[in-house]
Amino acid sequence: MDVWTFLEVAAWALSALFAVLIIADWIRIDSTYDEDVLTSSREGEIEALTEEHR
Amino acid sequence: MAQTDIASPVADGMVHATKVGLVRVLGPAHVWALGVGIVLVGEYMGWNFAVGKGGAYAALIACWFAGLLYSCVAMIDSEVTSTVAAAGGQYTQAKHIVGPLMAFNVGLYLVFAYTMLEAANALTVGFLMETVAAMAGHEGLNPQPFIVLSILFLAWLNYRGVLATLNFSLVITAVAFVAILILFLGTAPWSDATPLRHAELMTDLPYGWLGVLAAMHFGLWYYLGIEGTCQAAEEVRSPARSLPFGTLAGIMTLVIAATLTWYVCVGLMPWEYLGQSGVPLFDAARMTGSTALLVLLGVGTLFATLASANGCINDASRAWFSMGRDHYLPAWFGAVHPVYRTPYRSIIFLVPIALVFALGAPLDQVVTFSILSGLLGYTFMPFNMIMFRRKWPLGSIKRGYVHPMHPVPAIVLILLCAVTFFAVFLGYGTQLIAMVVFYIVASLWFHLRRYRYVKRADQFTMPWPKPQGY
Numbered sequence: 437m438d439v440w441t442f443l444e445v446a447a448w449a450l451s452a453l454f455a456v457l458i459i460a461d462w463i464r465i466d467s468t469y470d471e472d473v474l475t476s477s478r479e480g481e482i483e484a485l486t487e488e489h490r
Numbered sequence: 491m492a493q494t495d496i497a498s499p500v501a502d503g504m505v506h507a508t509k510v511g512l513v514r515v516l517g518p519a520h521v522w523a524l525g526v527g528i529v530l531v532g533e534y535m536g537w538n539f540a541v542g543k544g545g546a547y548a549a550l551i552a553c554w555f556a557g558l559l560y561s562c563v564a565m566i567d568s569e570v571t572s573t574v575a576a577a578g579g580q581y582t583q584a585k586h587i588v589g590p591l592m593a594f595n596v597g598l599y600l601v602f603a604y605t606m607l608e609a610a611n612a613l614t615v616g617f618l619m620e621t622v623a624a625m626a627g628h629e630g631l632n633p634q635p636f637i638v639l640s641i642l643f644l645a646w647l648n649y650r651g652v653l654a655t656l657n658f659s660l661v662i663t664a665v666a667f668v669a670i671l672i673l674f675l676g677t678a679p680w681s682d683a684t685p686l687r688h689a690e691l692m693t694d695l696p697y698g699w700l701g702v703l704a705a706m707h708f709g710l711w712y713y714l715g716i717e718g719t720c721q722a723a724e725e726v727r728s729p730a731r732s733l734p735f736g737t738l739a740g741i742m743t744l745v746i747a748a749t750l751t752w753y754v755c756v757g758l759m760p761w762e763y764l765g766q767s768g769v770p771l772f773d774a775a776r777m778t779g780s781t782a783l784l785v786l787l788g789v790g791t792l793f794a795t796l797a798s799a800n801g802c803i804n805d806a807s808r809a810w811f812s813m814g815r816d817h818y819l820p821a822w823f824g825a826v827h828p829v830y831r832t833p834y835r836s837i838i839f840l841v842p843i844a845l846v847f848a849l850g851a852p853l854d855q856v857v858t859f860s861i862l863s864g865l866l867g868y869t870f871m872p873f874n875m876i877m878f879r880r881k882w883p884l885g886s887i888k889r890g891y892v893h894p895m896h897p898v899p900a901i902v903l904i905l906l907c908a909v910t911f912f913a914v915f916l917g918y919g920t921q922l923i924a925m926v927v928f929y930i931v932a933s934l935w936f937h938l939r940r941y942r943y944v945k946r947a948d949q950f951t952m953p954w955p956k957p958q959g960y
Contacts (some may be wrong), residue, residue: 451639458645479576
């Protein structure tokens with residue numbers, strides 16, 4: 437196996453690794469936390485604490 | 491980056507009592523990196539097709555007029571976004587200033603422009619790997635694993651947190667920009683031994699002024715994406731300071747990079763060749779005969795491509811997230827990761843879409859769809875700006891930045907957009923019409939089907955004063 441063929445295989449393997457890392461964490465988070473918490477972000481709520489509009 | 495699990499029942503003993511939102515950790519340098527990072531790949535490739543359309547001088551005229559167009563975009567965005575400091579950028583601006591249907595359209599423009607550009611960047615990474623392998627004597631390298639890896643690695647990085655993502659962008663964007671400066675200095679234009687041959691290579695306009703008009707289409711490449719800085723609005727520590735500073739520093743950086751790129755490339759290659767080159771800056775480095783410059787510009791090309799894809803994932807996911815949070819799309823997309831504080835479901839959802847386009851669509855079609863979506867977004871901005879100043883005149887709301895000479899930038903922007911639409915129509919009329927039809931159908935779906943699920947209380951939560959005359 438020459439270096440370029442090795443790089444192709446390594447790229448596939450790393451791609452699979454990143455996909456697994458993302459999906460595993462996604463499943464863990466969605467099964468651990470309540471949906472209301474995960475979707476509790478509201479536009480401007482932090483803004484209301486840090487900026488004061490006249 | 492904050493790694494605290496703010497919703498942990500262990501941490502505060504109050505199960506799921508804490509709200510989860512994006513985190514404010516970014517500074518002006520990250521805003522600069524986001525904007526310039528998305529764009530700089532356009533200096534490394536793409537802009538030179540303007541040379542093919544109208545010759546070297548046409549590309550310079552397009553560079554300056556497109557620079558004027560984007561300076562207007564940067565000034566308008568700086569004023570409005572320093573006030574509407576929320577994720578979604580121009581989508582959020584449109585929602586507050588124009589109305590829901592405009593906002594839905596602008597949101598789609600943003601998501602498509604950035605996702606298509608991400609796909610184009612991934613395709614380019616594959617092409618670069620193929621080219622390097624061929625130069626090393628290995629013909630027939632399969633680019634697909636490198637395309638997939640670039641998308642999945644950057645998606646993972648974005649998933650893990652915005653600070654690490656934009657620190658990565660900051661470093662690789664700075665390297666890519668410095669590479670252009672070093673190439674310019676390496677050609678030593680002040681010296682008699684310079685390889686630059688402007689006197690011999692420059693010609694008159696080969697296709698006349700029509701060629702200049704046609705060159706405007708690819709002139710956008712010099713700056714396409716600088717407006718992406720607005721997507722960081724909800725994650726910067728000081729929106730009123732960081733957003734204008736990062737955006738305006740970004741457009742200045744790009745005007746310098748674009749002009750130097752044009753100057754070096756047209757001095758090294760005849761316009762007939764330059765107009766068809768796949769990687770003009772890399773080719774320019776090759777023409778100097780310096781191995782060090784060749785390696786530097788090769789690295790710069792790869793870094794610019796990765797920085798662009800990285801910024802595109804960041805921006806597309808924020809726009810999609812904002813639409814989900816407002817219920818313009820299913821609210822499921824409005825989720826924030828409780829540990830990494832990123833819009834993780836939006837990031838994940840856009841990965842397969844980018845992969846489909848990167849692996850299954852031709853590069854020029856992907857890029858054209860991205861440009862056209864961006865251009866539609868710029869066309870909305872002048873109307874947005876004029877309505878913003880009318881509804882909230884100076885003094886009625888706190889602004890981080892007030893752009894000068896209003897309404898001149900808005901008028902100049904709409905005129906330049908009209909010229910560019912005509913230029914795009916000359917080369918890609920069918921795609922332009924097809925895309926407008928697509929957005930009309932999407933608008934009808936939103937108006938007739940989707941908007942019934944949107945509650946006013948869900949989409950307008952920012953504590954703004956009422957507009958004048960309301």
